[in-house]
Amino acid sequence: MSITFPTGFLAASTTAGIKPSGKSDLALVIRAGAAGGGEDRGAFAAVLTRNAVVGAPILIARDVRSRVMQGVLPVPRAVLVNAGNSNAATGQAGVEAAQKCMQLVADKIGVLADQVVPSSTGIIGRPLPVDKITTAIPGLVASLAHGGEADGGFARAIMTTDLVPKTAKAQITLSSGRIVKIGAAGKGSGMIAPRLDSWAIPAFGQQPQATMLAFVTTDAWITSADLQRVMNDLGAATFSRISVDNHPSCSDSVLVMASGQAMDGHAHPLDLASADGRTFIAAMREVCQSLAQQIVVDGEGATRIFSVRVVGAPSEDSADRIAREVINSPLVKCAIHGRDPNWGRIVTAAGNAGVWFDPMQASLAIGPVEVYRGGVPVVEALKDPRLAAAMAGKTVACELRIGTGAGEATAIGCDLSKDYVSINADYTT
Amino acid sequence: MSITFPTGFLAASTTAGIKPSGKSDLALVIRAGAAGGGEDRGAFAAVLTRNAVVGAPILIARDVRSRVMQGVLPVPRAVLVNAGNSNAATGQAGVEAAQKCMQLVADKIGVLADQVVPSSTGIIGRPLPVDKITTAIPGLVASLAHGGEADGGFARAIMTTDLVPKTAKAQITLSSGRIVKIGAAGKGSGMIAPRLDSWAIPAFGQQPQATMLAFVTTDAWITSADLQRVMNDLGAATFSRISVDNHPSCSDSVLVMASGQAMDGHAHPLDLASADGRTFIAAMREVCQSLAQQIVVDGEGATRIFSVRVVGAPSEDSADRIAREVINSPLVKCAIHGRDPNWGRIVTAAGNAGVWFDPMQASLAIGPVEVYRGGVPVVEALKDPRLAAAMAGKTVACELRIGTGAGEATAIGCDLSKDYVSINADYTT
DSSP: OOOSSSEEEEEEEEOOOOOOOOOOEEEEEOOOOOOGGGOOOOEEEEEEBSSOOOOOOHHHHHHHHHHHHTOSOOOOOOOEEEEEOOOOSSSHHHHHHHHHHHHHHHHHHTGGGGGGEEEEEEEEOOOOOHHHHHHHHHHHHHBBBHHHHHHHHHHHTTSSOSSSOOEEEEEEETTSEEEEEEEEEEEEEOOOOOOOOOOOOOOOOOOOOOOSEEEEEEEEOHHHHHHHHHHHHHHHGGGGGSSSSOOOSSSSSSEEOOOGGGGGOOOSSOOTSSHHHHHHHHHHHHHHHHHHHHHHHHHHSSOOEEEEEEEEEEEHHHHHHHHHHHHHHHHHHHHHHHTTOOOOHHHHHHTTOOOOOGGGEEEEETTTTTEETTTTEEEEGGGGGHHHHHHHHHEEEEEOOSSSSSEEEEEEEEEOOOOHHHHHHOOOO | OOOOOOOTTEEEOOOSSOSSSOOOOOOEEEEEEOOOOOOOOOOEEEEEBBBSSOOOOHHHHHHHHHHHHTTSSSSEEEEEEEEEOOSSSOOHHHHHHHHHOOOOHHHHHTGGGGGGEEEEEESSSSSSHHHHHHHHHHHHHHTTTOOOOHHHHHHHHOOOOOOSSSEEEEEOTTTTTTTTEEEEEESSSSSSSBBBBBOOOTTOOOOOOOOOOOEEEEEEOOOHHHHHHHHHHHHHGGGGGGGSSSSSOOOOOEEEOOOGGGTOSSSSSOOSSSSSHHHHHHHHHHHHHHHHHHHHHOTTTOEEEEEEEEEEEHHHHHHHHHHHHHOHHHHHHHHHHTTTOHHHHHHHHHTTTOOOOOOGGOEEEEEEEEEETTTEEEEEGGGHHHHHHHSSSSSSEEEEEHHHHHHHEEEEEEOOOHHHHHHHHHHOO
């Protein structure tokens, strides 16, 4: 189970006819309302692409998020996702098309239209096929269910050029003994380099970022403001630290719904500063990191992934910038593809991040082998058979120390292969 | 003629045995001293990589530039260039190796060691073969000459993976009737995405950047401070707006020497604010732009280049950021390779530059055909045969309007081919 693993969620998927392949392309996840009309313990959060050019669903999600955070809109109850058409570069007509779909789902499940958040991925610049979607919605709603079959269908319906579906889950036990679950599904393969925004909340300093489509559910009881705080940080620390091709999309989104149903006996929502809160954040991070890494593994043309851990930086932000500069260098990506332990490309890419460091104080290890130290290569290390073995693995791990600061960050990229060029040079607009 | 086209320069090249190929690999350009020990009207300027990890020649050039600008070092008289070894990641030993070579040239031509500026390109992390270079220097100095043969030899000796030598020249007539000449040679093919620095001069606000190796000579009489001001701007406006692979090198340099000899009858050096000054700047820009474009054309694996002109931006800096974001997107580069007029990739890449603009006010033309306007594609335009013709050319020109501001900038990139992957994945450290 994944997206309906937490208590209080149902999912469904169907084939609306949007994908030319005829594969399933419409998916819905809903959060059940409070039993007997009681207090709604639900929460919603979102981190969205920072791109200046965005699709209609992003415009709507930004507005919904803003109104939820300000307490002027009831917490969303559903996310409607289609693949095959991104509803981007579609102008005002695109917004109206999405709203028609939202309204129909809302009518069927008895909520407000703005409590249904749309999400779209696929071709850009073509009108959303509203009729196909509205024709499919009644059957979609009627088939809502929980369990592995519904979850698998959801994860497959949101795929585009993905080769495999991507899901994750986690479970924690609170100090009260209650079990809180987290479920998730995501998609992404190309145009992957999320830079997610945040919804600014006073006195919460981090500058987050995020990517692709990811949907996370949990049955924790948490306020929307706190859930947004968690996602502001996790968007920056997980999805925004992966890259396939350094091209953030106009549709990158992470949408999160919490039902609160695992904490019925609690008098208060989760306190993020408590031990339970920290445990919850760690589990959310694990789920987000898992989805993010699955996306890189399935990156277009990728044959292996590589992680770059930067340590000793003056701040987490500077470590993050260096790590992302390294994973995005085409020269480094080609070296990883060719199993070449090219320390020079890694170190010079690091030097391009706009963060000053002293190469004489820096060192680089690839796998267990230190290949660069004190501004020069460790010549004998380049013949170490453990280095060749590290370069041949499905995952190549590098660690770059740039000084003695406490800042560290890990970014994950993939190699650059001729297949990437084939996939993207032969694609027709 | 190129590097010795202006009056007062001599050049030479030879084979020192640094390149495994056995091709010429050592080059020298010198500026003649003042006749009869008169006033030295020479000038020097440099714009250098911003990389935090730099080679020994950059460390030395930074120091020379700083002392020249402060008036505490006589103006440099020579540039010694080797290809085949970048003298980078060589530590303090690399600096001392370069100094030995500088001293020997200085002794031979009768100047101070610090008046000989070193420049190196090639493999990283291997000791500079000082003995080979010092053995070759006497013959190199003895063969100094001016004319096409010396210039061609210079341009070939500085090549690494370049397929063709790169030179440029220009000539202007001052209001006095005197003719001022500019000559240049450059190299670069991979690891090309210059971000050049500037030497900060109070009350001169521009934030320049630059790339690869380029050497420019002129017989204008201009102060070093003014020459540096010109190069601060031109580095940012020409070399820093090209990219082959978005990976600035640790050795990117533009070194400029002026002899003053074309303006013997003048009482004052060139005034940049005068009509003559503006004419000189325009000619220097033409030379720099020519070299920069030649580097992209010869980019590793490139089959065509594309220019992205951004207009209507709030500032030149924001236009520059957008244009560079577009030319560096692997997805855009693959589309250019596949002759795909993929407006969506171009527009979304533009949206990733960290500069906000309203897509509804934006428009994009590829060649003569407007393909995107008011937030949506111009569907009928995508069938225009002039669009297919524009995509099939050796140079694809795009113009993106993002608003009504006065800021504009043009960046030049190349396509991404499977050959780029072959060249860089099969290269061995």
